[in-house]
Amino acid sequence: MRGSRRRRAARYADAVAAEAQAAHAESARAAERAWSAWEADLDALAALAADDRCRRFLQSTSIPLAERLSAAQRAAGDALSARGLGLLRLLAEQRALDLTREIARRVRAAADEAQQVDRVHVTAAVDLHGEELDELRAQLTTPGRTLRLTTDTDPALLGGFVVRRGDDILDVSVRARLHALASTLR
Numbered sequence: 001m002r003g004s005r006r007r008r009a010a011r012y013a014d015a016v017a018a019e020a021q022a023a024h025a026e027s028a029r030a031a032e033r034a035w036s037a038w039e040a041d042l043d044a045l046a047a048l049a050a051d052d053r054c055r056r057f058l059q060s061t062s063i064p065l066a067e068r069l070s071a072a073q074r075a076a077g078d079a080l081s082a083r084g085l086g087l088l089r090l091l092a093e094q095r096a097l098d099l100t101r102e103i104a105r106r107v108r109a110a111a112d113e114a115q116q117v118d119r120v121h122v123t124a125a126v127d128l129h130g131e132e133l134d135e136l137r138a139q140l141t142t143p144g145r146t147l148r149l150t151t152d153t154d155p156a157l158l159g160g161f162v163v164r165r166g167d168d169i170l171d172v173s174v175r176a177r178l179h180a181l182a183s184t185l186r
Contacts, residue, residue, distance in 0.1 A: 035115060
């Protein structure tokens with residue numbers, strides 16, 4: 001993403017984050033609801049923007065904006081709130097729907113920071129259950145923060161797992177060890 005588009009996405013994300021953060025004055029619970037509502041709206045907007053035909057339709061200048069927004073609201077149903085529709089209006093007017101994914105990423109990061117949440121994704125060679133999962137959760141939890149752990153499996157890892165926390169990746173899979181060994185033998 002070019003610099004000017006990245007700055008535009010940051011401005012939109014900052015505005016959304018400021019609105020969500022304002023709910024914090026009410027209560028922590030109100031702030032959590034505001035962040036969650038924005039994440040749901042941004043997920044719905046991202047789904048609309050991901051479809052090329054839909055994105056072109058929403059950014060078309062030959063169709064009245066009210067018609068485009070009405071169609072988007074029907075397509076999104078209950079997944080899009082009035083605030084989300086307002087953001088959609090702005091993005092459609094500015095022909096900036098392609099910024100939706102970056103806006104969502106930035107808002108999710110701001111929400112996580114504001115709510116002290118760590119999102120961690122673990123890919124393991126086999127399904128993790130019971131004690132294994134509990135121990136992994138205990139190892140990954142930072143005191144004073146909430147862990148949102150998601151997992152999946154990839155047999156190609158051969159053993160071990162890959163942990164992703166934000167931009168950080170820890171790969172302790174057998175596959176990674178074999179690749180490292182092969183590199184040293186060359």
